Amino acid sequence: MAKLSLIQREEKREKLVAKYAKKYAELKATIDDQSKSEEERYAARLALQQLPRNAYPTRLRARCGITGRPRGTFRKFGLGRTKIRELAFRGDIPGVVKASW
Template sequence: MAKRCMVNRELKRAKLVNKYAANSAELKKQMLDMSLTADQRDAAAKKFHALPRNSSPTRMRNRCEITGRPHGYFRKFGLSRNKLREHAMKGDIPGLVMASW
């Protein structure tokens, strides 16, 4: 089980990413727009770099929805390998069967 503070930190980051997504997209668009003057593009870059660091989507970490474990995460299911195996053995995940050959 991951520390509760780490899970809460990730939730806080997710909220910040959603909050600033439109603003950062607009500033990125202005920074790359060559029809604007260099001063306008620089001003947009300064505003972009002034945004909170945690508002960047690259700072988010995928975590298991049940335990908060960051390693061994399967995106398709949103679970870590341990919990995925437990739920697969119970039959909670339709269509998922244990491999045997």
């Protein structure tokens, strides 16, 4: 089980990313738009730098929904590899069976 403070920190980051998502997308679009002048694009870069550090989506970490484990997390299930294994053996995940050939 991950420390509760780390899980809460990640939740705080998710809220910040959601809060600034629209502004972040607009600024990124302005920066990437070649039809805009260099001054506008530069101003957008400066505005992007003024956003809070934790408002960037790249700072999010995928964590297991049960244990909070940061590594070995499958996006499809939102769970860590160990919990997927346990739940699959119990038959709690529909469509997942142990491989045999």
